[in-house]
Amino acid sequence: MAILTVKNLVTTFQTDRGSVRALDGVDFTLEKGRTLGLVGESGCGKSVTSLSIMRLLPKPSGNSPEGEIIYDDGSDRFDILKEPTENLLKIRGRKIAMIFQDPLTSLNPVYTVGYQLMETLKVHFSKMSSQAMFTRAVELLTDVGIPAPEQRIHEYPHQLSGGMRQRVMIAIALACEPDILIADEPTTALDVTIQAQILDLMRNLQKKNDMAILFITHDLGVVAEMCDDVCVMYAGKVAEHAPVEEIFNHPQHPYTKGLLCSIPKLDTEQKSKLFEIEGMVPDLFSMPEGCRFQNRCPYAAEKCTQPQSPAQVKDGHEVSCIRHGEIGRNEE
Amino acid sequence: MNDGKKLLLSVKNLKKHFPIHGGVFYRHMGNVHAVDGISFDVHQGETLGLVGESGCGKSTLGKALLHLHPPTGGTVEFEGVDIDTVSVKRLREMRKEMQMIFQDSMESLNPRMSVGSILEEPFIIHKGEHEFDTAEMRKTEILRILEEVGLHESAFDKYPHEFSGGQRQRIGIARAIALKPKLVVCDEPVSALDVSVQSQVLNLMVRLQKEMNLTYIFIAHNLSVVKYIADRICVMYLGRVVEAAESQALYEKPMHPYTQALISAIPEPDPAQQKEKQVLEGDVPSPIKPPPGCHFHPRCPHAREKCKEDAPELRSIDGNEGHQVSCHFAEELFAKAAKPESR
Ligand SMILES: Nc1ncnc2c1ncn2[C@@H]1O[C@H](COP(=O)(O)OP(=O)(O)OP(=O)(O)O)[C@@H](O)[C@H]1O
Ligand SMILES: Nc1ncnc2c1ncn2[C@@H]1O[C@H](COP(=O)(O)OP(=O)(O)OP(=O)(O)O)[C@@H](O)[C@H]1O
Ligand code: SF4
Ligand code: SF4
Ligand SMILES: [Mg+2]
Ligand SMILES: [Mg+2]
Numbered sequence: 001m002a003i004l005t006v007k008n009l010v011t012t013f014q015t016d017r018g019s020v021r022a023l024d025g026v027d028f029t030l031e032k033g034r035t036l037g038l039v040g041e042s043g044c045g046k047s048v049t050s051l052s053i054m055r056l057l058p059k060p061s062g063n064s065p066e067g068e069i070i071y072d073d074g075s076d077r078f079d080i081l082k083e084p085t086e087n088l089l090k091i092r093g094r095k096i097a098m099i100f101q102d103p104l105t106s107l108n109p110v111y112t113v114g115y116q117l118m119e120t121l122k123v124h125f126s127k128m129s130s131q132a133m134f135t136r137a138v139e140l141l142t143d144v145g146i147p148a149p150e151q152r153i154h155e156y157p158h159q160l161s162g163g164m165r166q167r168v169m170i171a172i173a174l175a176c177e178p179d180i181l182i183a184d185e186p187t188t189a190l191d192v193t194i195q196a197q198i199l200d201l202m203r204n205l206q207k208k209n210d211m212a213i214l215f216i217t218h219d220l221g222v223v224a225e226m227c228d229d230v231c232v233m234y235a236g237k238v239a240e241h242a243p244v245e246e247i248f249n250h251p252q253h254p255y256t257k258g259l260l261c262s263i264p265k266l267d268t269e270q271k272s273k274l275f276e277i278e279g280m281v282p283d284l285f286s287m288p289e290g291c292r293f294q295n296r297c298p299y300a301a302e303k304c305t306q307p308q309s310p311a312q313v314k315d316g317h318e319v320s321c322i323r324h325g326e327i328g329r330n331e332e
Numbered sequence: 333m334n335d336g337k338k339l340l341l342s343v344k345n346l347k348k349h350f351p352i353h354g355g356v357f358y359r360h361m362g363n364v365h366a367v368d369g370i371s372f373d374v375h376q377g378e379t380l381g382l383v384g385e386s387g388c389g390k391s392t393l394g395k396a397l398l399h400l401h402p403p404t405g406g407t408v409e410f411e412g413v414d415i416d417t418v419s420v421k422r423l424r425e426m427r428k429e430m431q432m433i434f435q436d437s438m439e440s441l442n443p444r445m446s447v448g449s450i451l452e453e454p455f456i457i458h459k460g461e462h463e464f465d466t467a468e469m470r471k472t473e474i475l476r477i478l479e480e481v482g483l484h485e486s487a488f489d490k491y492p493h494e495f496s497g498g499q500r501q502r503i504g505i506a507r508a509i510a511l512k513p514k515l516v517v518c519d520e521p522v523s524a525l526d527v528s529v530q531s532q533v534l535n536l537m538v539r540l541q542k543e544m545n546l547t548y549i550f551i552a553h554n555l556s557v558v559k560y561i562a563d564r565i566c567v568m569y570l571g572r573v574v575e576a577a578e579s580q581a582l583y584e585k586p587m588h589p590y591t592q593a594l595i596s597a598i599p600e601p602d603p604a605q606q607k608e609k610q611v612l613e614g615d616v617p618s619p620i621k622p623p624p625g626c627h628f629h630p631r632c633p634h635a636r637e638k639c640k641e642d643a644p645e646l647r648s649i650d651g652n653e654g655h656q657v658s659c660h661f662a663e664e665l666f667a668k669a670a671k672p673e674s675r
Binding site: 015039040041042043047147148151160161166167188190193194195196218219221222224225245248249258259260262265266268270271273274276277280283 | 352361385386387391482483484486494495496499501523525526527528529530531532534535538553554555556557559560561563579580583593594597598599600601602603604606609611612617618619620621
């Protein structure tokens, strides 16, 4: 069951040079109890997508997003974008929680770790005693693998290493056992042994609460391991959306193919030239007509300047490339 | 082994401890042993990889190398000069040769400065030490550097908050290479980048290294990336080096149980090839009160009584000077692991 349906999401920012469309019609669904991976080039709009869902876009530059973001848990159904601001506090944390990419800017530097954890608990469990809250906070820090939690709970964010701050963020996000967890690069700052623990932790919580996870990462290894479905974004649009095996075994979009070739593997020869997708993402102010990947795509042709719409390749596998039928065959 | 390459950096028994204060009277409650006696040499043109658990002291080590915060003990020699003993002025000049790319690009870029001014700053600080004397020359050079790191010319007039995390990291790289340094300490330079940009940046870093004969200290936790770029790797655990080897040897014959766990935990980028992982049990110990004996013993599947009391030395194995391990039972464990039936 789709607990979150994002339809034609358009998010614009006002900048000194005019307004930019960071998201240009993003569609996807997030299923209950499943993990959807959101991958794509830096700047393609992954964080903006999650901030739009959380209604946390920076003011005043970020305008209210257009489109629909339908939350539906079976008993409660509403469009997040139409909810009045006063309802948002209840939605955030309890229904949808988020782990931010940049823990330093999202943890408040002037409060201790414990204070911030307990504030979150207070919003949703007003009846909990402060003793119980403290115990719960220590427990949460223990769960995410913070050493000496009774001491660390009294520390400020700057006293923690990058990875530990990230674990504190995870503890805060999981504090209220949300239905949807949006995790923006949650393990990017962690080493693999702790990453393995945290991924385990997230999977366990997912099983326990049937939690849906929107998992933003650029580590395709983590995607392969964690995700049921994958949504590949490029320049503010969805390029391809499919179950994880499909993405890895039968990628259709030239960008997805390039992405998969770029990963250094353990057997890649040292300091040899890695495959790279030539060129760079066009500036948001000068996006080409039609497919936004044109200037870098080895298959670009005349008709690529036409508007692109997602086509279904298989059940559950959609691709936004007008030439996918012509180029998909040769590499299978 | 180093073919007569010049020794650029020599680190001996380096320590960095942070005091911890707390309680009602803000008393001194102990020390974080962030870096606790680390030694290594790096030759010019080489890349030394540093890997290890979050909080094990990689960033602290990186900063201590550049004297961005003074070490608590030990020495760092850059081109034969002990940087702890030089004058402030000389240290500033030496900084031109030693640059750093930070882990947290938001933290390290001044939000009130345009990218153009951020990149011009090093040229101004080191005025007279390079050929870009006029503002116009500097701008031309900065535009060239921007292109080199894959950013648009239009970035010149923008501010850090207008970029995504990954784009900001490229600004940090641009700033670090602007003055053509000898040594660059790269603190997780590609961790915030998606794979396609990562391969561009890694290609760029390898190319720059060859062209400029750069020496890198490369901190990362993506082991495939470290293996790709590093000639030698030091694996750190709680402020100490537990294993040091040529990168190929480290991946083929990891000897320390922690290194073995690290390599086993690398996520496989193929949903059909998911392997059984060796997930380490137990909490990460606190660097405030590190466990006695071998720091790794509470999590080590092979720990014995001796490990709880005696701290193992970092020592060469099998007379191979290039491969050092800090484990009492390295030979024995490795011999066991090498047998196929015990897999
Ligand atoms: N506050 C803002 N003002 C103007 N533009 C912005 C703002 N925040 C983001 N953008 C732009 O929106 C686009 C999407 O940014 P976003 O942070 O979502 O990227 P991302 O996919 O999360 O990248 P990364 O992988 O680097 O984190 C970028 O081009 C960025 O420059
Ligand atoms: N200014 C400081 N004051 C007190 N403790 C500090 C300070 N800076 C770092 N530490 C502590 O020193 C230890 C090492 O931190 P460091 O940032 O070097 O780790 P790291 O290996 O870079 O971790 P990560 O992979 O998470 O970035 C941690 O326990 C951290 O909490
Ligand atoms: S539409 Fe054209 S340019 Fe875009 S990805 Fe497909 S082939 Fe390439
Ligand atoms: S010395 Fe003992 S505890 Fe430490 S790594 Fe070796 S076997 Fe494990
Ligand atoms: Mg982001
Ligand atoms: Mg660090």
